[in-house]
Amino acid sequence: MEATTLDTAERLAGRLSERIRSVPPSGIRRFFEIAATMDDVISLGIGEPDFVSPAPIIEAAQAGLEAGKTSYTANLGLMELREAIAGELDRLYDLQYAPQNEIIVTVGASEALTIALLAMLDPDDEVLIPEPCFVCYGPLAQFAGGKVVWVPTRAENDFQVTADDIRSRITDKTKLLFLGYPNNPTGAVLRRDTLEEIAEVVVEHDLFVLSDEIYDRLVYGEAFERGHVSVPSLPGMQERTVLVGGFSKGYAMTGWRIGYAAAPKPIMDQLYKAHQYVVMSAPTMAQIGALAGIREAQGAVEEMRQAYDARRRTIVDGLNAAGLPTFEPEGAFYCFPDITSLGLSSEEVAQRLLQEEHVACVPGSAFGPSGEGYLRCSYATALPQIEEAVRRITRFADKVRNEG
Known part of the structure; x- marks a missing residue:
C-alpha cells in the first residue's frame, strides 16, 4: 500500500466508532498468535477441546450435505434441534421452554x-459483571x-x-x-445456596440476568x-433470565x-429481531450435527468430561507442588494459579x-482487574503435554525465584 493511502486510512481510522476503538484486542488471541510462530510450544492458552467432534455429529453433517441440505433454515433454527434443546434443558434442569418461540439457535454462544x-x-x-470473567463480557x-x-471475586471465597x-x-441505573458459571477463567462453580441468595437480590431490584452456561456439562468432584444449577431454574428467575448455552465445549464443536x-x-421476541x-x-x-450430538453423543460427552477431570x-x-497456589476448579477446563510469589506481573x-519455556498461558489481567497476579492455564490438551507443561512451569518458577 502506498504511503499516502496508508496515511489517509490511518487518519480516517481515528474517526471510527469510539465504542470499538476504546476496547483493547483480546489478550487471549495475542498470546495464541505469538505461540503459533514458535516451535515446540505447549499451548495451555486457548479454551478449545483437543478432541475431535464425536463421530455421530460428523456423520450426520456429512449425510446432510450429501442430501443437499445447504439452504437456510428458519431464522430461529431447525425445529427438530430446538425441540431437542428444549428436551435436554427439561431433562437436565427441569426447565420448560417452548421450542416454537422461546429457543433460538445462534452462531456460537458468542x-x-x-x-x-x-x-x-x-x-x-x-451491567454488573463478576470478574475475573471471559474477555468478551465487558x-x-x-x-x-x-x-x-465490575464485581470483584476472590480466591479466598472460591471465586464465587x-x-x-x-x-x-446496585444503583438506579x-x-x-451478567453471570458466567462454571467460570472462565477460574473454574469456579456457583453453589445453590449462593445462587438462591443472589436470586433474591435480583428479584428485589427487578433486574435482568444474562447467564452464560456454556460449560454446564463440564463439572467435576463435588x-x-x-x-450444575441452572440460573433460570431458581424461583423468580426464568421470567427475567436469558440462558445461553451451546455445543462448543461439552461436545467438542x-x-x-x-x-x-x-x-x-x-x-425472545426482541432477541429474534437482532438475530x-x-x-x-x-x-x-x-x-444438523448438533442435533445428532444431543441424540447420539451423550456417552462421548461423559467420556470427555472424565478425561478433563483426570x-x-x-x-x-x-502447580501446587511448584509453589503456585492453585484454587481447585470445579468446572470448565481452566485452572488459575497464583503467581504473585514470582514477583512479576501476570503479563x-x-x-x-x-x-523461555515455550508454554503458552494467558495473563490473568486479561480477565478483569481481579485477575492480576494469576495465570490462566487450560487443561483442554492431552495429558502427556500437561505433564510436560507442568515440568517446564516448575523449572521456570524455580529459575525466577533464584533470580531474586
Missing part, C-alpha cells in the same frame, strides 16, 4: 450473548451501549460472587446482572455430585459455531514463560 445484550440494554444502562456490553460495573457483592453495587439462547417469549438482521440463521450443517487433577497438583510471567 452471538447469543451479543443479541441478548443488544435486546436488553439502552445507552448508559449499568466489550460486548460496551458495544451494546451499556456501562460495565455473593449476594452482598452484587447488592452493594442497574439493569442487568460439583458433579451436586449437579468449537469450529462448528453453534449455540443457543432460551428465554420467555416476550424477551434476524445480524446473521439470518446459524449454519445448517452445524445445526487432567484437572494432574495440573492442579503439579510478564506469561511472556517469559512463552519465550
Whole structure:
C-alpha cells in the first residue's frame, strides 16, 4: 500500500466508532498468535477441546450435505434441534421452554450473548459483571451501549460472587446482572445456596440476568455430585433470565459455531429481531450435527468430561507442588494459579514463560482487574503435554525465584 493511502486510512481510522476503538484486542488471541510462530510450544492458552467432534455429529453433517441440505433454515433454527434443546434443558434442569418461540439457535454462544445484550440494554444502562470473567463480557456490553460495573471475586471465597457483592453495587441505573458459571477463567462453580441468595437480590431490584452456561456439562468432584444449577431454574428467575448455552465445549464443536439462547417469549421476541438482521440463521450443517450430538453423543460427552477431570487433577497438583497456589476448579477446563510469589506481573510471567519455556498461558489481567497476579492455564490438551507443561512451569518458577 502506498504511503499516502496508508496515511489517509490511518487518519480516517481515528474517526471510527469510539465504542470499538476504546476496547483493547483480546489478550487471549495475542498470546495464541505469538505461540503459533514458535516451535515446540505447549499451548495451555486457548479454551478449545483437543478432541475431535464425536463421530455421530460428523456423520450426520456429512449425510446432510450429501442430501443437499445447504439452504437456510428458519431464522430461529431447525425445529427438530430446538425441540431437542428444549428436551435436554427439561431433562437436565427441569426447565420448560417452548421450542416454537422461546429457543433460538445462534452462531456460537458468542452471538447469543451479543443479541441478548443488544435486546436488553439502552445507552448508559449499568451491567454488573463478576470478574475475573471471559474477555468478551465487558466489550460486548460496551458495544451494546451499556456501562460495565465490575464485581470483584476472590480466591479466598472460591471465586464465587455473593449476594452482598452484587447488592452493594446496585444503583438506579442497574439493569442487568451478567453471570458466567462454571467460570472462565477460574473454574469456579456457583453453589445453590449462593445462587438462591443472589436470586433474591435480583428479584428485589427487578433486574435482568444474562447467564452464560456454556460449560454446564463440564463439572467435576463435588460439583458433579451436586449437579450444575441452572440460573433460570431458581424461583423468580426464568421470567427475567436469558440462558445461553451451546455445543462448543461439552461436545467438542468449537469450529462448528453453534449455540443457543432460551428465554420467555416476550424477551425472545426482541432477541429474534437482532438475530434476524445480524446473521439470518446459524449454519445448517452445524445445526444438523448438533442435533445428532444431543441424540447420539451423550456417552462421548461423559467420556470427555472424565478425561478433563483426570487432567484437572494432574495440573492442579503439579502447580501446587511448584509453589503456585492453585484454587481447585470445579468446572470448565481452566485452572488459575497464583503467581504473585514470582514477583512479576501476570503479563510478564506469561511472556517469559512463552519465550523461555515455550508454554503458552494467558495473563490473568486479561480477565478483569481481579485477575492480576494469576495465570490462566487450560487443561483442554492431552495429558502427556500437561505433564510436560507442568515440568517446564516448575523449572521456570524455580529459575525466577533464584533470580531474586
